Amino acid sequence: MGVISLLFVPTGFDDIPEIAVPVVRRLLAFVEQRRNGTVGIAQTLPEVHRLGLLRDFRTPTVIEFGARIGLSAAESCEIANLANAVEKVPEVAEQVKKGEISVHGAGILGWAIENKDLVAAKPAGGTDPTSGASSASEGVPDRAAKETVQSLHEAAQTMPARELRDFVDRRIQEIRHDGGPVRPVTLQVAATYCKKFERVRELASQKEGEYVSRDRAFEIALDYYLDHRDSRRRKPRKRRMPVTGAKRTRRVPDEVRRAVLERTDGRCSFPACANRTWVEMAHRVPWRLGGSQEKDNLDGLCSDHHRRVDAGEFRIEGSTEAPVFYDGKGRRIGRNGLPIERGRDRGRGGKSGEDPKGGPAPP
Numbered sequence: 499m500g501v502i503s504l505l506f507v508p509t510g511f512d513d514i515p516e517i518a519v520p521v522v523r524r525l526l527a528f529v530e531q532r533r534n535g536t537v538g539i540a541q542t543l544p545e546v547h548r549l550g551l552l553r554d555f556r557t558p559t560v561i562e563f564g565a566r567i568g569l570s571a572a573e574s575c576e577i578a579n580l581a582n583a584v585e586k587v588p589e590v591a592e593q594v595k596k597g598e599i600s601v602h603g604a605g606i607l608g609w610a611i612e613n614k615d616l617v618a619a620k621p622a623g624g625t626d627p628t629s630g631a632s633s634a635s636e637g638v639p640d641r642a643a644k645e646t647v648q649s650l651h652e653a654a655q656t657m658p659a660r661e662l663r664d665f666v667d668r669r670i671q672e673i674r675h676d677g678g679p680v681r682p683v684t685l686q687v688a689a690t691y692c693k694k695f696e697r698v699r700e701l702a703s704q705k706e707g708e709y710v711s712r713d714r715a716f717e718i719a720l721d722y723y724l725d726h727r728d729s730r731r732r733k734p735r736k737r738r739m740p741v742t743g744a745k746r747t748r749r750v751p752d753e754v755r756r757a758v759l760e761r762t763d764g765r766c767s768f769p770a771c772a773n774r775t776w777v778e779m780a781h782r783v784p785w786r787l788g789g790s791q792e793k794d795n796l797d798g799l800c801s802d803h804h805r806r807v808d809a810g811e812f813r814i815e816g817s818t819e820a821p822v823f824y825d826g827k828g829r830r831i832g833r834n835g836l837p838i839e840r841g842r843d844r845g846r847g848g849k850s851g852e853d854p855k856g857g858p859a860p861p
């Protein structure tokens with residue numbers, strides 16, 4: 499998405515050599531086409547969703563869908579966010595087509611207006627005369643939400659994407675800390691520590707049950723260290739990450755978990771699923787039916803695939819070391835995560851015997 503995020507709209511051709519003008523013109527025409535196309539996909543997505551072809555706009559479903567139509571995960575996410583922006587603020591569509599807002603910027607807008615904390619809050623510096631009691635958290639005035647969306651939309655039109663992202667992150671932090679001062683921090687650390695930080699962020703996301711921002715992950719890491727090492731810290735903080743509190747008695751032993759995750763390098767074992775943040779231990783034989791907590795009874799599945807396997811949308815065959823997935827129509831899931839059409843194997847003799855059990859008849 500490099501070219502598209504780079505908003506390249508020269509006002510005239512005075513500053514480039516004449517010989518280059520046709521090439522630049524051609525380039526710009528293609529960039530415009532691409533913007534139009536991206537907006538077109540974003541506008542069609544809600545329709546696809548209404549037809550039930552997409553569970554929701556959120557990952558990983560949208561990523562799977564994107565893969566089917568030849569989009570990368572990053573493109574799919576950006577388009578899903580753009581779709582959200584266009585749905586909530588329809589004029590964004592035209593603005594992106596004209597290059598007034600970059601696709602990336604509109605994606606950030608779409609992502610930001612999904613943020614409940616941010617949009618339920620009052621706009622920066624504003625007071626809301628319509629809400630008498632500030633304790634009334636339920637039924638946040640619609641007007642305040644609209645104003646926030648409006649101010650975000652304005653920011654998207656005036657700021658480069660990077661700045662917009664910082665602006666949004668900053669607002670979220672301010673809200674989280676009740677309007678207290680927020681400072682940007684830039685750190686120079688070795689790449690290995692960036693990896694470690696991302697790992698901390700993954701673990702924190704798992705604990706908190708939602709993707710946490712880098713800002714939040716930084717806070718969590720600091721609190722965690724201080725809670726454990728600082729004797730001056732008397733009481734645990736209100737927002738402290740639950741460390742030992744979780745009441746999970748049917749815990750899968752850590753070493754088993756590790757062995758299961760090692761098979762797929764930490765990823766969900768569903769073909770082509772890149773999720774490594776929400777990987778859960780899925781039992782072949784359910785625990786309540788006497789299934790073991792050992793690795794030969796466990797597949798590492800992301801929460802979405804776990805749910806869908808449990809719901810019977812997919813079934814798993816083969817050993818847990820080499821699981822094979824089938825969809826509801828009995829079609830084997832190929833390495834690209836999509837069902838292999840049986841017709842394709844027809845005439846290749848014996849190939850269909852690979853799936854001896856077949857599957858339930860199509861509904």
Ligand SMILES: [Zn+2]
Nearest residue numbers: 766771800803
């Ligand atoms: Zn998955």
